[in-house]
Structure formats: structure tokens, C-alpha cells
Amino acid sequence: MYLKEFPVEFQRALPILQQIEAHGYEAYFVGGSVRDFLLGKPIADVDIATSAFPAEIKEIFHKTIDTGIKHGTVTVMMDSVGYEVTTFRTETGYQDFRRPDHVTFVRSLKQDLQRRDFTINALAVRADGLVIDEYHGLDDLAAQEIRAVGNADERFHEDALRMMRAVRFASQLGFQITADTYNSLLHNAPLLQKIAVERIHTEFVKMMLSKNWRIGWQQFVKSGLIKQTPFFDQLDSVFPTFLSGQQPLLDEAAIWVLLAESLQLSREQLTQLLHAWKSANEVIEDSLSTLAFSRQLKAEAWPTAIQLYRIDANIIERLATVWPLLSWRADFTKLAIMYQRLPIKARHELQLNGADLIDKLNLRPGPIIGELLDEAEAAVVTGQLKNQSDILLQWATNQLDK
Structure with a gap:
């Protein structure tokens, strides 16, 4: 299928795709930005995948930043906005269940999409609007389902955080996790212990602050993921x-x-x-x-x-x-x-301070200053005194005369 029109976010980044293609390489909008646009949701970040290697991208564009060059990512600056451009790659050897031991740059979009987590995130859009869907992500979007790309066990062993991402997407999108992917999640839940709590934390908060957070929470509990997290x-x-x-x-x-x-x-x-x-x-x-x-x-x-x-x-x-x-x-x-309706919401709003008591009432610094301010603050909050400097100074004077 072809997109009838690009969102503004894609239109602004389109010259990057066009320049890469003009130099004989492939380039696509990929991942979450494509998914969110097709779902009619706001686009957060625009990510670009390309057959050009990092050194080739740096030759094409004058202003770039080596954001994650080891993993093929170069940030291209255009109109003061940075766009991450990542070379197609394959990954192998996930000994820590999170990061690949080896990254190999490739020229094949299909190979690059194969390493992604879920089919709805494995969509790509070409500069002319053609949607590339190698793993039936469009069908899963229409069915409102979250399905791992290929073998779910392999995807979760590559990156155990993907299990948290599954329940987070269920929460954010209101989708159901497919039976095969959910069964794999049940089986592999203990792998979550291999993931740094900071990363789990980020996914958990995103899940719980989503509109459909109850869906995500219930999956988080029923799957046993909750029992693989600290404290719980x-x-x-x-x-x-x-x-x-x-x-x-x-x-x-x-x-x-x-x-x-x-x-x-x-x-x-x-x-x-x-x-x-x-x-x-x-x-x-x-x-x-x-x-x-x-x-x-x-x-x-x-x-x-x-x-x-x-x-x-x-x-x-x-x-x-x-x-x-x-x-x-x-x-x-x-x-x-x-x-x-409280007269004041904080001490700094009180129209009386220590300097006033020292300068205008000739008081010396000491405990009496704090005591007077505490009493004045309480009296203003409870409506016994108006929050006016002259009234408060007169009140303080009277207090001292007692």
C-alpha cells in the first residue's frame, strides 16, 4: 500500500531520504513513527533506516553527529533538528539478554526488519509513500494485536526487556498480545531479572501512565513478570x-x-x-x-x-x-x-520576613525571628490575620509588647 499523504513530521525529514536515495542507497522511515501515524496517533520521534553505512552517510551530509556509530546510528542535522539515521543491521550473541555481542551492517531492509521486536514496529515507509510490510504488521495493526517478529522465544532471548515492552504496548494501544507471543512471555518471564531495573522502571511507568493501563497491569501480573522485579x-x-x-x-x-x-x-x-x-x-x-x-x-x-x-x-x-x-x-x-482559597500557599508568600523584623522592629537575629514568622504564617493561613505587611508588622510589635 501507499500512503496518500505524509504527516508533517515525515515531510520535514523527507529531504534526508531523498538525498540518500540520490546517492544510490535505500532509505525508509521505520518503527514507531510509522506505527503511530497509521494508528492516527501523535508521532514522537522520526527514525530512518538506510542501506548506506555510517561513513557513507557522513559523506552525504555535512552536519552529522556520531550518536551511536558502533551500532550504525548517525544523527543528521537538518534545520536545527536532529534525525537518527541507522544502517540496516543484523545482531547476534545476546549473552546479557539485552545487547548484541556483534552487530553486522547489511544492505537488506528485510534483514533489518527481522531483528525488530513486534510486527507492528517492523513497518517501513519509502520516500514515495510505499509501505514495506515484510511480517504482516498491517494485519496485526488492523486486528489490534501484538505479535513478535518471527520466533517469540528468540526475540525475548535477544532482549528480555521486550517482554515489558509487550505489556507496555498492550497498555498504550489497548491491543491484545497474541497467544503464541504471550505463551513465550510466560515461559521466558524469569529472563527479566537479567535486565537493569532502570530500564524496567521506564517501561513500567510508561505502561501505568497509559490510557489503558489496566490491560498492561493485568498482563504484568498474570504473566508473572511482576514477580521478576525488585521488591515485588x-x-x-x-x-x-x-x-x-x-x-x-x-x-x-x-x-x-x-x-x-x-x-x-x-x-x-x-x-x-x-x-x-x-x-x-x-x-x-x-x-x-x-x-x-x-x-x-x-x-x-x-x-x-x-x-x-x-x-x-x-x-x-x-x-x-x-x-x-x-x-x-x-x-x-x-x-x-x-x-x-488559602490566603497563601507557601512561606515565601507571607508579607513578612526576617529582614523586616530586624530592620523595622530592631530585632537581633535569633530564635525569636523564627517563632514570630511561624505564628504569623499560621495566623494568616487560618484567617486570623490578613497577609498585609503593615498589619503583620503591627501584630509582631504587639506580640513583642506582651
Whole structure:
């Protein structure tokens, strides 16, 4: 088949394909960009595959970057935008179940497509719009199925992370993994232990932040992949299915809080989980603070103004996506309105600071400064004082006179 028109992203990169072809080589748009365009989804990155070897690409284009020249990838700069151009290649000897021991550059597109993970990612488009489909990827797109290219066992042994990618694509696209590919996944699940947790983490978060994340989660659990990952491999628990609720999760912290609440993890256990998965410090902080407020909200009827002030709006929004999945109820709209109506949201918004107390009230630096600011902050948050510098200074003066 031929594409009737190119997306803007392909049109901008089309001169690269045309220049490569003008020098006697083949060149194609490949992979996820082709898949996403055919599915009517936004295109993230445009990847190009070619029969030209890296040295030949560098001769054709004046401005290139050796992004991954060992594996055949050269970044070609065009109009200040970089496009990765990768030579057709075959790969052998995956001793670490992730990276090939040997990469061989070839001139055959079919050989290059054969090494790819799933048929829906093994599609290529020529400069004139012809879609090359050597492994029936178009049929699988139409059937909404995820199928390994060729022998699934071989694909997963080449790169065990592909098993996480399978459930991630199921989640992102709402597709089903075909029976043969899923059976291979079941058999090879223990190989996931060979993969660095950082790479598993990336696929897991993409899966859980997708629109159809429940599909991916259920496959992640039922396939046994979850028991091959840090922390979960030692957890003696029945994992939830999350059948209720429709809304997507807000962010990564929402993922971990959902799991912590559904599995009844303590703060210490959640901390262990987050560290085991090599989470970023910001994610750890957001997850723990959100869990703390969730537990407080569950235990108490309604938070006070001071309690709301000590959190941020993201926590409310985050829990609004988590609680319905647990069949818990709270009026998060009302909470959000209450939060927005707080006179101040942070200490720096207070119209009184230490310099004011020192300069205008002739105070010396010391504990009294912090005590006055703490009291003023609480009084403003609870509505006892207006957040105006003259009012706050007069209040501080009165406090000192007592």
C-alpha cells in the first residue's frame, strides 16, 4: 500500500531520504513513527533506516553527529533538528539478554526488519509513500494485536526487556498480545531479572501512565513478570486487578501511592520499594508525602486549613485519580477549592520576613525571628490575620509588647 499523504513530521525529514536515495542507497522511515501515524496517533520521534553505512552517510551530509556509530546510528542535522539515521543491521550473541555481542551492517531492509521486536514496529515507509510490510504488521495493526517478529522465544532471548515492552504496548494501544507471543512471555518471564531495573522502571511507568493501563497491569501480573522485579519478588501478597474506575493516573507518584494503598504498604515499605526501583528523589518525596496525606484523609473526617497548607495542590489532584480505583470516596473538588482559597500557599508568600523584623522592629537575629514568622504564617493561613505587611508588622510589635 501507499500512503496518500505524509504527516508533517515525515515531510520535514523527507529531504534526508531523498538525498540518500540520490546517492544510490535505500532509505525508509521505520518503527514507531510509522506505527503511530497509521494508528492516527501523535508521532514522537522520526527514525530512518538506510542501506548506506555510517561513513557513507557522513559523506552525504555535512552536519552529522556520531550518536551511536558502533551500532550504525548517525544523527543528521537538518534545520536545527536532529534525525537518527541507522544502517540496516543484523545482531547476534545476546549473552546479557539485552545487547548484541556483534552487530553486522547489511544492505537488506528485510534483514533489518527481522531483528525488530513486534510486527507492528517492523513497518517501513519509502520516500514515495510505499509501505514495506515484510511480517504482516498491517494485519496485526488492523486486528489490534501484538505479535513478535518471527520466533517469540528468540526475540525475548535477544532482549528480555521486550517482554515489558509487550505489556507496555498492550497498555498504550489497548491491543491484545497474541497467544503464541504471550505463551513465550510466560515461559521466558524469569529472563527479566537479567535486565537493569532502570530500564524496567521506564517501561513500567510508561505502561501505568497509559490510557489503558489496566490491560498492561493485568498482563504484568498474570504473566508473572511482576514477580521478576525488585521488591515485588519478595512480597507475599495477592496483587490487585483494579477493575473499578476509568480515569488515568496523574503521574508516577500516583502509581506508587496506588500500589502502596492497595497492598497496604507502610511508609517504610514504600520507601524500600521506591529505592529498589531506583526512583528519582523527587518521585520518592512526592510519593511519600501523598501517601501520608492519603492516610490522614482516610483516618480523619476533614483536613484543617493548616493541614491543607502543608501539602501542595498536586497531592489533591493525584489522590483524585487514586482513590476511585480503591473504591474510596472523598470530595476532592471541594478540597481543591479550599486549597485554592488559602490566603497563601507557601512561606515565601507571607508579607513578612526576617529582614523586616530586624530592620523595622530592631530585632537581633535569633530564635525569636523564627517563632514570630511561624505564628504569623499560621495566623494568616487560618484567617486570623490578613497577609498585609503593615498589619503583620503591627501584630509582631504587639506580640513583642506582651
